[in-house]
Amino acid sequence: MHTGITDEQLKQLLNDILEIYGYDFTAYTKASLKRRINRLYALDRFPSFAEFLYRIRTDQKYLNRFVEELTVNVTEMFRDPHFYGALREQVFPILATYPFIRVWHAGCSTGEEVYSTAILLKEAGLLHKTLLYATDLNPEVVKIAASGILPAGAMQLYSENYIKAGGNADFSSYYTANYGHVLFQSELRKRMVFSTHNLVADSSFNQFHLILCRNVLIYFERELQGKVFALFDESLENLGFLALGSKETLKLSPVISRYQQFGKDKIWRKK
Template sequence: MTITIDDIEFKELLESIRFIYGYDFTEYAELSVKRRIVHFMKNRDIYALDKLGKMLLKDEHLFEEFVQELSVTVTEMFRDPTFYKSIRERVVKRLATYPVLRIWIAGCATGQEIYSIAILLKEENLLDRSIIYATDINQKSLKIAREGVYPLGSMKLYTSNYMEAGGKRAFSEYYIAKYNSVLFDKSLRENVVFSPHNLVADKSFNEFQFIICRNVLMYFNQDLQNRVVNLFHESLCSFGFLGLGDKESLLFADKKDCFEETDKKEKIFMKMK
């Protein structure tokens, strides 16, 4: 059965969610949100948007699953290996000049990016004096990230990515395999602060030397992208770095002239003013 989403009902649903739960999806890219809602409805044999709305506003557990669907959770360790290689070659030397290094991974999803950065910092002798703030809107994803348990079947890809990213050790040294899962070493998350944070509504909460937010802005409309870039600009120290996804840019951001390209291809920028 085909599901058609009426524009008025769609906007009413998002406004109701914002009013009842405080989650604001009204400035997410509309086509992406509609596609995810349709997928969510089909998987649960719900074929009317008004029925979905009533169910979401009554059932908090269902709503958590709905947020999981709308949140960006597609990730892997050392995804786009050349991005991490560029961090080693172009960013690490300056980061090493700070006595305490604060890194914000915004939209950390299920945590693979956290452990990738932690491993890189460990190999560059920076992890012990780093604090990694890992935030996401999705509480279920944060729980997975805290636990650091991932499918054993993913390790072949993760190992390949790690080696391409300039890894210096055997990747298997960082985890213990048991049954069909692996548990990453607890030392990698000892300096990680896991916390919910909503890029749409929440403010800056610290000053950082490096902010990584990859493949998140692409799901926002242009106005929201601009506001989030302003948030990152406010949160970065002078000469701090910002890392974005390969399909994202600062081209239309108000603060674009405040940044200089550190690596144009890998979308790494330095705050200059």
């Protein structure tokens, strides 16, 4: 019976992954890592830790599965509708004054939040002058996000969230349904650029007016969060906006002196 990996085994596993593949999970919160690794270990029925480690070290395909399991973020469209309401009512009117708008969804997962933002930008009359960059560490979820295809079963919840976020059209007009899936409008997708990006190891690649990174940093230790905040700070225009998840804060970060909280939701504005 597998009782869960030890701290020593976890350390060895993370060091090997860093050394062989360049993925750095060493500053992710231990509890969340252990929970996810133990789940995978049990799911794939490894007889011993040594075999689990060997498989990860030698099988790139299996490593991809491992990364997917570790980085999977529970996501939904218009999650925390009041947050999207704040974007629509408080942030977009300011962005509307710019000739061109660049938005970065960091840790975009399967794309639900990118499509949410694009729909609201369209309704605000801003989508035609916006580019949305959507990145994630995990290449598999980036592929899904770029396809614009999501399960139809979730659309009722998403439609309710959309209405609570102040959506004012028929939500189903944004996609076509087919065989248990929906495909989002190409008009939304053509304003999006998808790529893999490692928040831990990769550098800044543009200057943005709005960066959204929601419910990703809760898995990082504080030191790593500080690194990521420095990356966002470098990537954000002056007077740009940074939006975090409901359990995340900029307050304890090294860059806080350059920001002020904007409204009640987890949105900060760079001074």
